[in-house]
Amino acid sequence: MSEAPQGDQDPRPAGEATEDGLESVTSHEDLVKLLAEQFARADVSLRELQTRADRAGGTRLPRSTCADMLAGRRFPKKAVMVAFLRGCRVPDHQLPAWERAWERVRVNQLPAGSLEIAAQVMTAPDNPGTARAAGRRRRRAALLTAVAVLTAAVILSVIIVQRATPQRGASEGAPDHIVNPAHIVSDDGRAFPRGGWSRFTVTVNPANTGVRLTRRLDAGVGLQRATITVDGSPAAEWRPLLEDGIYKWRDQIVTIPPNLTTGRRSLTIVNTCVSASGFNEFLYTVEHEVDGVWSTADTVDIGRDHTASEAAHDYRVVGEDWAGTQTFAYPPRKEAWSVQ
Template sequence: MTTTTDDAAASGDARRAELAAVTCTEELARLLAEQYARADVSLRELELRTQRSGGIRLARTTCSDMLAGRRFPKKAMMVAFLRACQVPEEEVPDWERAWARVKMSQVSATQVSATQVSVARPAEPDEVERPLRPSPGDAGDGGAAAGRDVRPVMGRAFRVQRPTRRRVVLVAGPAAALGLVAVIGFTAFTGPPPPRTVADDGRAFTTGGSSRFSVTVDPAHTEIRLTRRLDAIIGGQTATIAVDGALAGVWQPLPAETRGWREQSVVLPPALTRGHRRFTITNTFVSSEMDFNEFTYFVDQKVGGEWSRADTVDVGPYHPGSEAAHQYRITRQNWAGKRDLSYLE
């Protein structure tokens, strides 16, 4: 016999499936409108509920535009609406992930350039190629951590990739009207890098998590390039990049490979960094087969037409000094440890 609990579970599964398929404002607005219909309340009542809760003000006109698809809401506004509609708290992260996908699709839609930039450039030998002090083992368990092979959450086997030129869409440049960024296509030259091994430690965060750190640059710069070293065994690592709270780019997903180093780079929008000596980078989890790992961030600057290294952020439990100097913070961490890996060919 089918019970009310079974019906609710089936309904929740169907809603999660619908949210997982959302890629545009219209689809998100349709699901929000359906949620509003289920709540069976007036916009005035929703506005009063948010006022009583002391949270963000949910203006009726703003809410109406959001439900009609005329306005893409801020994430905080959407979450306030959902809570006012009494959506179960455990469903809110599914809505937040759907919102993030729509935001990324908006960024991609502003594509204005096809500039080619090399992405998978390994760090120069004098950058961080140094041994870590001995350790009895990794600091914790989790996605990027275990020395054994890690299987992705979705159960898909990892693929060992032959050297290829992979197209990776990353973000750069301001978009005039929306205050977002324009997309630049980066060609990731994934092989063959110098065949060498680098010891490095790092951290990883998962659903609902983020990392944040501050970097120092020459205020006379005209361009800033941010490069992240990652363990490529985890596929689909996707996160948004913000500069002082403003959307600046997206770490686009790469396919899972054998365990080894890759590097990914994004040129930050000059409008967000120009004239600044110091700014804060925030990486926010969107999706992954397991988690989002980070070992070292390299910050390069272009000053007077010449590129140079401006800053290096050594992430990980064996670099507390670097983390403190850069005000590094992480939420929803699920791994911390070290790796002794070679760059993949």
């Protein structure tokens, strides 16, 4: 699904990260969290961020780089982070605090002792004009060179460059690294942009005291968000998830309020996309709770290869902009497959 360009207009002002919050950042995880918050507040697509950076000139901001940075897979260069923040419309007067936070994280990533060696060499006493002083200067230069090489090695070990793939209705490409074959799944599905919607009807036990809806999605397209109605009543929301360009399959779970399900034999569910990144769907599993026990009530398999399942559930999609089959991997740990 295409990430719709949002034009030249500024989004609403991004929520400001407090200086106290930035000054408390000491780890890569802390920095990623604040960057993700800025991105969410900016309500802008990765494509638009790339366009803004290209328009401004200077540091480029590829979508794959932003995705890796927001997922914590890649520690950004300072210039890339600043370009990202400017693309999110963070005011210039806040940028120095972000740069200080970046520097603290970068220093904390250096091997223990490397900074101490550099400091000792730089502060060693010197007597200009003597052969001994010249020897010290040569040793100082050699040690500083060694520290620089060690630092470069650390940076290279932290920055893992992922192959960039263009995004359409769903992200493209199979995993290009070693994964457990048991975690790789091929499935077909559909996608639609903001304003589009899908509808289907499922059966449940009228004696249910709760219903859960699980959707398989391609998380290679990040920040998908959609509202859910049940028989015309607002019920829940598919909350946005950060993009994962490596392990792209996720099973997202929402709980439908019991007052919308108890006593009913069928439920008509409508998902309406409200995010710029669009919305994709491959498989829906419906669970109901009866007498305190959860079990599968119904399954809706989406896609051109499962038109029988779509027809049986009166499936309909409006605004479809992608349909096809994807082969992706779930995360290595099975407990990470499902998200709320």
